[in-house]
Amino acid sequence: MSLFINIPEDSEQLPSLKTGQGKLLWIASVDHKQIGIMYLWLALFFFVVGGLEAMLIRAQLAIPENTLISPELYNQIFTMHGITMIFLVAMPALVGFATYFLPLMIGANEMAFPRLNAFGFWITLMGGFLMYFSFFAGGAPNAGWFNYVPLSENNYSSAPGVDYYIIGLILTGIGSISAALNFITTTLTLRSPDIKLNMVPLFVWMVFINGFLILAAFPLLNAGLFMLLIDRQFDAHFFIPSSGGSAILWQHFFWAFGHPEVYIMALPAFGIISEVVPVFSRKPIFGYKFVAVSSIAIALLAYSVWLHHMFAVGYSNTVNSFFAISSMLIGIPTGLKVINWIGTMYKGSIQLTVPMLFVVAFLIDFTIGGLSGVSFAIVPIDWQLTDTYYLVAHLHYVFVGGVIFSIFAGLYYWFPKMSGRMLSAKLGKWHFWLFVIGFNLTFLIQHILGIIGMPRRIYTYPDLPNWELMNVLSSIGAVFMFAGMVILFWNLYTTLKKPRSAPEDPWDAWTLEWHTPSPPDLKNFGEIPRVYSRRPLWDLKHPDKPDKRLN
Amino acid sequence: MKDKGTLLAYFIIASEAFFFIALIIGYVYYRNFSDATDTVAKYLDAGRTGIFTIFLIASSFTLIYSKKALFNNRIGQYKLFMGLTILLGIVFMVGQATEYVGLYQEQITLNKDVFGASFFTLTGFHGLHVILGLIALSILYGISFGNYRNVTKAGIGGVDVYWHFVDIVWLFVFFFVYITPLL
Numbered sequence: 063m064s065l066f067i068n069i070p071e072d073s074e075q076l077p078s079l080k081t082g083q084g085k086l087l088w089i090a091s092v093d094h095k096q097i098g099i100m101y102l103w104l105a106l107f108f109f110v111v112g113g114l115e116a117m118l119i120r121a122q123l124a125i126p127e128n129t130l131i132s133p134e135l136y137n138q139i140f141t142m143h144g145i146t147m148i149f150l151v152a153m154p155a156l157v158g159f160a161t162y163f164l165p166l167m168i169g170a171n172e173m174a175f176p177r178l179n180a181f182g183f184w185i186t187l188m189g190g191f192l193m194y195f196s197f198f199a200g201g202a203p204n205a206g207w208f209n210y211v212p213l214s215e216n217n218y219s220s221a222p223g224v225d226y227y228i229i230g231l232i233l234t235g236i237g238s239i240s241a242a243l244n245f246i247t248t249t250l251t252l253r254s255p256d257i258k259l260n261m262v263p264l265f266v267w268m269v270f271i272n273g274f275l276i277l278a279a280f281p282l283l284n285a286g287l288f289m290l291l292i293d294r295q296f297d298a299h300f301f302i303p304s305s306g307g308s309a310i311l312w313q314h315f316f317w318a319f320g321h322p323e324v325y326i327m328a329l330p331a332f333g334i335i336s337e338v339v340p341v342f343s344r345k346p347i348f349g350y351k352f353v354a355v356s357s358i359a360i361a362l363l364a365y366s367v368w369l370h371h372m373f374a375v376g377y378s379n380t381v382n383s384f385f386a387i388s389s390m391l392i393g394i395p396t397g398l399k400v401i402n403w404i405g406t407m408y409k410g411s412i413q414l415t416v417p418m419l420f421v422v423a424f425l426i427d428f429t430i431g432g433l434s435g436v437s438f439a440i441v442p443i444d445w446q447l448t449d450t451y452y453l454v455a456h457l458h459y460v461f462v463g464g465v466i467f468s469i470f471a472g473l474y475y476w477f478p479k480m481s482g483r484m485l486s487a488k489l490g491k492w493h494f495w496l497f498v499i500g501f502n503l504t505f506l507i508q509h510i511l512g513i514i515g516m517p518r519r520i521y522t523y524p525d526l527p528n529w530e531l532m533n534v535l536s537s538i539g540a541v542f543m544f545a546g547m548v549i550l551f552w553n554l555y556t557t558l559k560k561p562r563s564a565p566e567d568p569w570d571a572w573t574l575e576w577h578t579p580s581p582p583d584l585k586n587f588g589e590i591p592r593v594y595s596r597r598p599l600w601d602l603k604h605p606d607k608p609d610k611r612l613n
Numbered sequence: 614m615k616d617k618g619t620l621l622a623y624f625i626i627a628s629e630a631f632f633f634i635a636l637i638i639g640y641v642y643y644r645n646f647s648d649a650t651d652t653v654a655k656y657l658d659a660g661r662t663g664i665f666t667i668f669l670i671a672s673s674f675t676l677i678y679s680k681k682a683l684f685n686n687r688i689g690q691y692k693l694f695m696g697l698t699i700l701l702g703i704v705f706m707v708g709q710a711t712e713y714v715g716l717y718q719e720q721i722t723l724n725k726d727v728f729g730a731s732f733f734t735l736t737g738f739h740g741l742h743v744i745l746g747l748i749a750l751s752i753l754y755g756i757s758f759g760n761y762r763n764v765t766k767a768g769i770g771g772v773d774v775y776w777h778f779v780d781i782v783w784l785f786v787f788f789f790v791y792i793t794p795l796l
Contacts, residue, residue, distance in 0.1 A: 174617050243624050251617045277628040285635030289734065296723050298730035300639065306649040306727045311642060315635060 078584055089184075092176035093584060094161050097183050099480060101158025102473075104187055105151050111194070112146035113547060115139045120504070120540040123533050126525040136521035137204035138223065142193070144207030145227065148327070149234050150190045152461065155469045156330040157182075157241045160269040162480060164245060166575035166582065167263045169254030169590040174247040182240030189233030196226035203227035206519065208320060209290075211301035211312045216294050228291045235280040235287075238326075242276035245269050254574075256593040261612050263573045263596070264353055268333030271357045272326055275364065279322035286315030310375060317368035324460065325364040329357055331468035332399055335421055338471050339403045341571045342418035343410030346597060346609070349402045356395035363392040373444040382441045389439035393432060400429055415569075416490035420471035423498045424463065431459025434509065449519075452512025458505045470497075470550075475569070482562030482580045489553040493546045500542025507532050507539075572597035618767025622774035629742075633782050636738060637789050640731040644794075653728040654794035656719050658712075665708030666787050669743075672701035673780045676750075680773055683764060688757065695754045698776075702747045709740050732790065739779070739786055746776045 078093035091097065118139055122131045131139065161183075165173055173179045196202045203223040205214040214224045249270045253262065262270070289300040290312065299307040332353075340347045347353060369377065369385035403425060412418065434456040438444050447453060470493075478484050511532050516523060523529055567576040576599055578586055595601055595609035644651050679694030713733075716722075723733045749772045753764055 175621065178621075239628055243621055243628075246624055247617050247621050250620065277624060278631050281628050281630075281632035282635045285632050285639075288738075289636075289639065289730075292723065292730060292734055296730075298724050298734075299727050300730055300734075306643070306647070308642065308647055308727075311639060 092180045094165055094173045094176065094179060095480075095582060095586075097179055098158045098160075098162025100183055101154045101161055101186075102480075104183075104190070105155035105158060105469075108146050108150035108154075108190060109547075112143050112151055113544070115143040115146065117540060117544055119143065120537040122521065123523070124537040125534070126523050126530050128522050131521065133521040134201075134204070137519075138197075138202040140519060141203050141206055141227075145193060145203070145231075146190075147461065148207065148323070149231065150186075150193075152327045152465050152469070153234070153238060154186060156327060156465075157186075157238070159334065159469075159472050159476065160245060160265075160330055161241065163476065163575055164248060164266055164269055165252065166578065166586055167266050167573050168249065168252065168257055169574050169587060169593070170248060170252035171586045172252075173244045174251055175244050178240050179244050182237045182244070184237075185240070186234045186237030189230045189235075189237065192233065193226055193230035196223045199226065208313075208316050210316075211290065211293075211309045212303065214290065215302055216297075217302075225291065225294060228287045228294075232284055232287050232291075235284050238276050239280050242273040246273040246277075249273075254590045254593060256590075256613055258613055260351075260354075261593065261596050264336035264347060264350065265330070265333035267354050268329045268336070268357050271361050272329040275322050275326050275329065275361050278365070279319045279326060282315055283319035283323075286312055286319070289315075310372075313372050313375065314368070317371040318365070320371065321368040322361075322364040325360055327461070327465045328396075329360065331465045332357070334468045334472040334475070335403060335424060336399075337573065338417045338421050338475050339406045341475075341569050342413045342415055342421070343407045344413070345406055345410040346572075347402065348405035348408075350596060353399055353402050356398045359395040360392060363388060363395070367392055370439055370444065373441050374448050386439050386441050390436060393436050393439075396432060400425060400432075415474070416485070416487055416494060417471040417475040419491070419494045420467045420474070423494070424467040424471065427459055427463025427467065427498075427502070430506075431456060431463050434459060447512055449517055450512035451508040451516045451518055454518050455505045455508035455512060458501075458508075462501055462505070467498075470494075476575075477557075478564035478568050479575055479578075479580050479582070481558065482564050483557045483560055484564050484568060485557050486553050489549055489556075493549045493553065495546075496542050496549065497546030500539045500544075500546060503539030503542060504536045505539070507535050511536075567599065572600045574598055577602075616766060616770055618765070619770035619774055622771035626774060626778040629778065630782070633735075633738070633785070636731075636735045637785060640728075640735055641789060643727045643731055647727075649727060651728050651794060652726055653716075653721055653732045656716060656721055657791055657794070659791040659795060662708065662712065662787065662791055665705050666783065668701045668708070669705040669780055669783055672698045672705070673777050675701065676773060676776055680769055683769060692754070692757055695750065695757070699747060699750050699754060702743060702750065706740065706743055706747070709736065709743075735786060735790065739782055742779050742782070746772070746779050750776065 077087055077090040078096055079087045079091055088100075118131060119136070122128050122136060161173070161179060165171065193203070199222055201221040201223045203209065203226060204221075205219055205224060205227075209224065209227060212218060214227075249259075249262065249266060253259075289298075292298045293300050293302065293307075299305040301307045301309055301312045303309050336347055336353055366388045367385060369381065370389045373382055373385075403421075414422075434452070438447070438453070438456065474485055474490055511529070512518075514528070516529060523533075562580070564580045566578070566580055568580075569576070574591075574593070575582075577591060591598060591602060593601075594611045594613060596612065597609050601608040643649060644654075675694045675698045679691050679698060682688075682690035682694060716732075721729050721732075723730055753768060753772060756764055
């Protein structure tokens, strides 16, 4: 008997909610569609938590000299708001969409490593719960989401919150790395034989590039986190300047991760936009190759800009200039993408459905966020405005205007495929207008607040001229966003109670996921259709005028 | 690329490489770009550790032979070389452990200063990776004795890539921690 045999691919069905009725299958499932949906629920749950934290912040800041929240609690709340929204909302939501749709879009029946996929989800969930458990264990992390040393060292933060931050982020980071490993190997090994790498939908392409960004960025954070953990638990001195350590090193580790992290969230969001824009403009994407290649440019440049978060540290002009120029350079591939999306819309017959509305809002608000980002690349402006509300406005325009709007667009676009039901367009438009108007009301004015000198992360402020007015307007905007979210939840709730009625392809789209029933069966494709171009379903529906053949 | 197990291992080690690069950068930064003087280097015995390094490198070669034997279905040879690989790995770990004990007797500890911290963090994380590799190798070795006598291609391919990676990382650690202070 031979010791070495090449075991064939497992043909047995892996556990899933669809194979049985037991509640335990929620835990045992390794079905990529099930896990994708669980990622989205996780994101939605933490969006509520993080959103309530944001509402508390805006309530506290609505009037000067407010005593609603104590300074200690305020620090915990803004820290947890940042961590939650980045690591437990934006990341899981995008990973969830990718986990659900990446195999479907490339004609695969599963991820390359289904168990690794489940592991990634559960460890992310546990990391999130662990961070929130800190509230019951002596106080949440309170040193900001970038957790600067020496503030986060034992002598200034002796409560265990920072330890929960460290371990929680290590766990969610490992989860993200597992997801990235799966995205890359799935894209490389499980594409349908017809689909070449230059034919995959742009969402797949961006998630694929994003996988490499995650693999290279998270280990840097984890190394720094482990060093900080060793500092705090074993009294080492990595980051304590008074005993030979270096506080700046933490900033380098954090931002060498932190800036790519911005693109780790932005790239899949760009991918969603690149799927939605062509479908609702009834035109193929303008400049597929430019969008694809500019993602690689962004991924590479993302590693050469981190020091622009640290201009205020006081490096030499040479160093600052280098990073200022590279930070402006990264605006070029990003701007190119915006032009491509506008080019796709140009002369298209645009259908203003809810996902498309969010895309339009994305194009405007993300561009504003990008422009204020370029203004931060100018060193003297950064010196003046860093750590003011101008920065808060900038990052919310990028994260909410860029990432969250894309996630909403993706949610409305793919919801019929995932659940078999169409979300109500009427409620969707209410959600859209309330959320987008509220968002701009909240954050546009914060640019001015920052310019006139309001620092970020202060729990209250003196009654200076106009500060109260602007802060009240900002808080009213937050109420609008809150109302919009309530409508989204009402929409989800009522829609999920209706029977399944969505057709296979409600939007008349062109990518392979719309060739399956809504929702897809456990085995995604009985038979994968032949693919000859970037729009397989267009070719199927219009055999008389197919796209240019690419394979 | 049909062998997804090996492919996955390549991407894992690529990611791990960044982790070790970050730790090595920390060490080099403290030694070369801060005012502190390296307090650990003078207690390190590069010659002794060099010998243990040779054991670790040798284990990479025996693993290559054992993989070859497995693919050619020479089970006896596979067992011999796999056992030898594990043994060499264990010898390396014994070398590490005795070195740690020696340093502790010299009052060099994790919380002494940045160099103590960096040394134990860097070599400690490498040691953890060696232990993980030894566990994986032992599973492959143990399987060849039991009733379920199947070593999968993905199994041996993945562990193979990982073990070579652990060796190569050690070469860099050895260079930056033990050799550069002597230069």
